[in-house]
Amino acid sequence: MTPPVRPSAAPPTGGQTSSPAEPVLRFHERQGARILIVDDDPVLLRLLALRLRHEGHEPLQATSGEAALALLDHELPQVLITDLRMGGMNGLQLFEAVHRRHPLLPVLILTAHGTIPDAVKALQRGVFGYITKPIEAHELMAEVDRALAASLALGADMPGDEPGEAWRESIITRSPLMAQVLAEARLMAQSDATVVIQGDGGTGKELLARAIHAASPRAGAPFVAVNCGAIPENLIESELFGHVKGAFTGAVQGNPGLFTSANGGTLFLDEIADLPLAMQVKLLRALQEREVRAVGATRASRINVRVISASHRVLDAEVAAGRFREDLFYRLNVVGLTLPALAQRREDIALMAQHFMTTLAQRYGKPLAGFGPGALELLTAAPWPGNVRQLQNVVEKCVVLSTTAMIAPSLVQRALANQSSDMLPLDEARRQFERDYLIQLLKMTAGNVTHAARLAQRNRTDFYSLMGRHQIDPSTFKA
Numbered sequence: 001m002t003p004p005v006r007p008s009a010a011p012p013t014g015g016q017t018s019s020p021a022e023p024v025l026r027f028h029e030r031q032g033a034r035i036l037i038v039d040d041d042p043v044l045l046r047l048l049a050l051r052l053r054h055e056g057h058e059p060l061q062a063t064s065g066e067a068a069l070a071l072l073d074h075e076l077p078q079v080l081i082t083d084l085r086m087g088g089m090n091g092l093q094l095f096e097a098v099h100r101r102h103p104l105l106p107v108l109i110l111t112a113h114g115t116i117p118d119a120v121k122a123l124q125r126g127v128f129g130y131i132t133k134p135i136e137a138h139e140l141m142a143e144v145d146r147a148l149a150a151s152l153a154l155g156a157d158m159p160g161d162e163p164g165e166a167w168r169e170s171i172i173t174r175s176p177l178m179a180q181v182l183a184e185a186r187l188m189a190q191s192d193a194t195v196v197i198q199g200d201g202g203t204g205k206e207l208l209a210r211a212i213h214a215a216s217p218r219a220g221a222p223f224v225a226v227n228c229g230a231i232p233e234n235l236i237e238s239e240l241f242g243h244v245k246g247a248f249t250g251a252v253q254g255n256p257g258l259f260t261s262a263n264g265g266t267l268f269l270d271e272i273a274d275l276p277l278a279m280q281v282k283l284l285r286a287l288q289e290r291e292v293r294a295v296g297a298t299r300a301s302r303i304n305v306r307v308i309s310a311s312h313r314v315l316d317a318e319v320a321a322g323r324f325r326e327d328l329f330y331r332l333n334v335v336g337l338t339l340p341a342l343a344q345r346r347e348d349i350a351l352m353a354q355h356f357m358t359t360l361a362q363r364y365g366k367p368l369a370g371f372g373p374g375a376l377e378l379l380t381a382a383p384w385p386g387n388v389r390q391l392q393n394v395v396e397k398c399v400v401l402s403t404t405a406m407i408a409p410s411l412v413q414r415a416l417a418n419q420s421s422d423m424l425p426l427d428e429a430r431r432q433f434e435r436d437y438l439i440q441l442l443k444m445t446a447g448n449v450t451h452a453a454r455l456a457q458r459n460r461t462d463f464y465s466l467m468g469r470h471q472i473d474p475s476t477f478k479a
Contacts, residue, residue, distance in 0.1 A: 034077040040088075048081070060075060065088060065093060079108065080108070168214070198312075202388050224258050230430075247295045290302060379412060398412055
């Protein structure tokens with residue numbers, strides 16, 4: 001049997017440190033943490049749990065590597081402690097599996113003296129540290145403190161750490177998947193590196209971009225957001241870089257542009273994949289040169305802006321298809337984050353539904369107390385192709401239509417039934433409308449591009465560009 005934990009001294013009481021000369025408070029005395037212990041020896045597992053609980057932490061226990069991975073699906077600790085030698089999956093195999101899913105989670109390995117060389121090799125592969133057996137309590141807690149300090153530095157918020165969570169207060173989650181994304185986002189926030197956020201529509205890409213800005217040294221400067229797909233193609237350059245008075249017809253006054261408006265702060269370019277290729281070249285130059293030239297201006301202006309981009313499309317695929325410049329992709333994608341779909345974080349659905357219900361009930365002045373029995377289960381089981389945005393829409397319908405203090409399951413069912421699974425995302429609906437609009441114009445003008453452009457109040461060059469975007473051949477509409 002593995003020797004039990006051997007306390008080196010009586011643990012301190014009253015929240016005092018063991019020595020008045022100690023320069024800083026130990027981490028576990030400031031804030032308890034979730035710590036996952038993995039060992040196939042039930043006696044050692046129990047003793048480790050008792051020691052950690054005595055120190056104010058919340059121990060989670062698993063008797064095998066496989067059980068630990070299953071637990072990580074619904075609970076993300078701040079530190080993982082595992083025995084090196086176990087039946088089935090050993091400690092190093094567990095570390096490798098955990099590291100792929102949660103690369104920022106510190107892992108400590110318990111090792112006997114005879115396996116110290118193996119532990120040293122594990123350190124070279126990324127294991128945070130190792131603790132030798134028989135385990136001395138002060139050595140154990142010193143390594144735990146060191147790992148927890150690293151976990152905090154990397155952005156893993158501790159339970160109840162309200163000041164630490166202020167940067168992402170709009171993101172409601174208890175999902176391990178989201179916790180990992182947020183930990184990486186907080187780490188990225190400390191640099192000025194460009195970031196690309198990818199994820200399905202409605203997953204909260206702008207919220208995450210705002211959180212990165214709030215956690216960054218630029219937090220006191222402007223955060224400017226723009227949807228690249230929502231700006232008419234002939235106005236994109238002017239919107240991003242600005243224009244001087246009289247630069248083009250209708251430019252009755254100058255416009256500084258979004259880059260200049262965000263100077264010193266963060267510019268969020270949503271749906272970056274919708275940016276036309278010609279504009280992609282100009283954006284790349286602006287990022288490389290760190291300067292922009294307004295339309296009609298004779299000189300460029302220096303800018304100090306961090307750029308965060310987002311797309312619901314897979315940008316690698318857009319590059320492969322020739323719709324997105326490879327050099328711009330690498331310039332933007334210095335670091336990348338992918339937001340999980342709501343169906344991948346079902347533990348958050350009830351939490352968010354309650355939050356939306358409370359907020360919307362206040363907005364509409366309705367005295368709602370919550371969801372009736374079975375209502376939250378219906379929400380949790382729904383498919384949610386529209387993600388968080390769709391969930392908010394369903395809850396809003398329930399709040400508006402509810403006539404009782406509790407939202408009934410029948411009302412939730414009705415709101416879900418009214419949600420068409422075929423509902424197009426806004427960007428796709430806009431593209432479809434634009435294509436139909438062009439086709440109608442060309443039908444009306446029998447393929448006369450000049451006439452069609454005049455009806456659309458666009459010049460012929462813009463109109464040809466629009467037809468090219470939708471692969472429309474005007475000759476097919478000629479009589």
